[in-house]
Amino acid sequence: MNRFKVRFTPEADLLRLFDFLLAQDSAAAEKARAAVAKAIELLEVFAFSCHWALGGDRNPFLRELIIPFGGSGYVALFEIENRETVTLLAVRHQKEEDYH
Numbered sequence: 001m002n003r004f005k006v007r008f009t010p011e012a013d014l015l016r017l018f019d020f021l022l023a024q025d026s027a028a029a030e031k032a033r034a035a036v037a038k039a040i041e042l043l044e045v046f047a048f049s050c051h052w053a054l055g056g057d058r059n060p061f062l063r064e065l066i067i068p069f070g071g072s073g074y075v076a077l078f079e080i081e082n083r084e085t086v087t088l089l090a091v092r093h094q095k096e097e098d099y100h
Contacts, residue, residue, distance in 0.1 A: 003044050004086040006078075012088040017074070032069055036091070039067040039076060047086045053077055067091075 008014075014036060021029035043050075043065060050063040059079075067074040072094040079087050 002083060004047055004080070005084055006040055006043050007081075007085060007087045009087060009089050011090045012076075014091060017091060017093060028070075032074075035067055035069045036074065036076075039065055039074075040088075043076075043078065043086050043088075047078070047080050050078075 014033075017036075018029050018033055021032050047063065050065045052058065052060060053062045053064045061080040063078055063080065065076040065078065067076060075092055075094060076088055077090045077092075079089060081087050
């Protein structure tokens, strides 16, 4: 079974997400970190199982992973670069203002 290496762009700013929660509730921040870490492990093996990202040029290698957390969750936008690499482009909370 092929395992992808997961790269992170600067726009995939996970610390921003966790810092926001940490200011509110440290236990929730740790649970969110664990949920995102588990999702990243999923990408290492099952990147092609995620659905295509909406919009754009319908690039079949541009995909989204829904990460359940609490009453909503996160959405990770990523691209399957090649047989070895998945690049995490952005991670947003579904309740963020710029999430569509």
